[in-house]
Amino acid sequence: MDHFLYRDGALYAEDVPIADIAAAVGTPFYVYSTATLLRHFTLFDEALSGMDHLVCYAMKAASNQAILKTLAQAGAGMDVVSGGEYARARAAGVPGDRIVFSGVGKTADEIRMALTGGIRQFNVESEPEMAVLNRVAGEVGVRAPITIRVNPDVDAKTHAKIATGKSENKFGIPISRAREVYALAASLEHLEVIGIDVHIGSQLTDLAPFELAYQKVAELTGTLRADGHTIKRLDLGGGLGIPYARSNEAPPLPTDYGALIERTVGHLGCEIEIEPGRLIAGNAGLMVSEVIYVKSGEDRDFLILDGAMNDLIRPAMYDAHHDIVPVVEPAPGADQVPYDIVGPVCESGDTFAKGRMMPALAAGDLVAFRSAGAYGAVMSSEYNTRPLIPEVLVHGDQYAVIRPRPTFDEIINRDTIPEWL
Numbered sequence: 001m002d003h004f005l006y007r008d009g010a011l012y013a014e015d016v017p018i019a020d021i022a023a024a025v026g027t028p029f030y031v032y033s034t035a036t037l038l039r040h041f042t043l044f045d046e047a048l049s050g051m052d053h054l055v056c057y058a059m060k061a062a063s064n065q066a067i068l069k070t071l072a073q074a075g076a077g078m079d080v081v082s083g084g085e086y087a088r089a090r091a092a093g094v095p096g097d098r099i100v101f102s103g104v105g106k107t108a109d110e111i112r113m114a115l116t117g118g119i120r121q122f123n124v125e126s127e128p129e130m131a132v133l134n135r136v137a138g139e140v141g142v143r144a145p146i147t148i149r150v151n152p153d154v155d156a157k158t159h160a161k162i163a164t165g166k167s168e169n170k171f172g173i174p175i176s177r178a179r180e181v182y183a184l185a186a187s188l189e190h191l192e193v194i195g196i197d198v199h200i201g202s203q204l205t206d207l208a209p210f211e212l213a214y215q216k217v218a219e220l221t222g223t224l225r226a227d228g229h230t231i232k233r234l235d236l237g238g239g240l241g242i243p244y245a246r247s248n249e250a251p252p253l254p255t256d257y258g259a260l261i262e263r264t265v266g267h268l269g270c271e272i273e274i275e276p277g278r279l280i281a282g283n284a285g286l287m288v289s290e291v292i293y294v295k296s297g298e299d300r301d302f303l304i305l306d307g308a309m310n311d312l313i314r315p316a317m318y319d320a321h322h323d324i325v326p327v328v329e330p331a332p333g334a335d336q337v338p339y340d341i342v343g344p345v346c347e348s349g350d351t352f353a354k355g356r357m358m359p360a361l362a363a364g365d366l367v368a369f370r371s372a373g374a375y376g377a378v379m380s381s382e383y384n385t386r387p388l389i390p391e392v393l394v395h396g397d398q399y400a401v402i403r404p405r406p407t408f409d410e411i412i413n414r415d416t417i418p419e420w421l
């Protein structure tokens, strides 16, 4: 469910007409709904209410500080995967003890930054990382709280680029080696083992892989406790999928996911962490774009938009589907025509949809990409020297630009020309 609905023939974000925002900030832009962000966070929070828990928003999905602040004020922690994200979360006012540091390649500098600034835990992914963490913690003079990310060798049955829980993936340590690696961790003076971490992938539309993975985590908890380790926190990762095509998908609900967690690991007396990203931000954001041209090809018509693959790369990168809807509501029963919907970038991959049935559109019309809130703005680039597009946050009948569109000068002046030229 989201808060982007038609009212009197016009698409709104909560109580603000999309067309008003477009007129004020220009297109293309991202717009997020506060109510949808909070609704999704609350769904998770309530789904785990029977257990001691913290929902750590995986901020890589959408990391604008206004979004972080919105969620943090509602009680969310953050899952970060880089020093930059750690700094951003702190800048947004998130205390260190609500920040979990994930990621397969944390550098010594990033680790030092988090240890000195304060951290809830590191999710360690390898033995070499463990050695660096131990050394840096010793230098800083603290003990680093850790979980170890185990790779349960479960097929998440999602797109290959976002599956992370099979033994062939680069993530975590094989669960078969867990005892050995926990023993090593326990021998390192500046580490404090507190739990287990697992994250098997993203955009999972079936709960079965979670169930398999969490059963393995439950079993491992018993084994590690018997070995004498303290396992008091389980970080169960993120990955719950969202419906990208409204017409034919019904991914699992957070309530069912919460029940699954309770069923598989609830009896262990551990504090539960989850790290949802996409499900919190995905349907809380639209990308709004204007039709520049309608171009008739030999056997098809192209809608050429002012938004492009650099602004929303998911279709090019993951073959992702986004529902694309006109901002002016089509009349009921209006004729639909097929369009190839493309951006202006000089790549054939700059295609959002092929043969998409849409009401007839003309230059100047606005369209909205649904479900663009996660892995949208954060993955955008300035390819073709196209400025990063603005982000706007709506709250009831108010809205604010939370990241302005840079000017060409701001972009161009970042280049520095060497003396010899």
Ligand SMILES: *Cc1c(COP(=O)(O)O)cnc(C)c1O
Residues within 6 Å of the ligand: 058, 060, 061, 079, 081, 102, 103, 199, 201, 202, 203, 237, 238, 239, 240, 275, 276, 277, 278, 279, 374
């Ligand atoms: C990407 C990621 C997440 C969030 O995944 P979603 O599919 O957006 O919920 C959570 N944890 C880790 C370690 C990740 O890498």
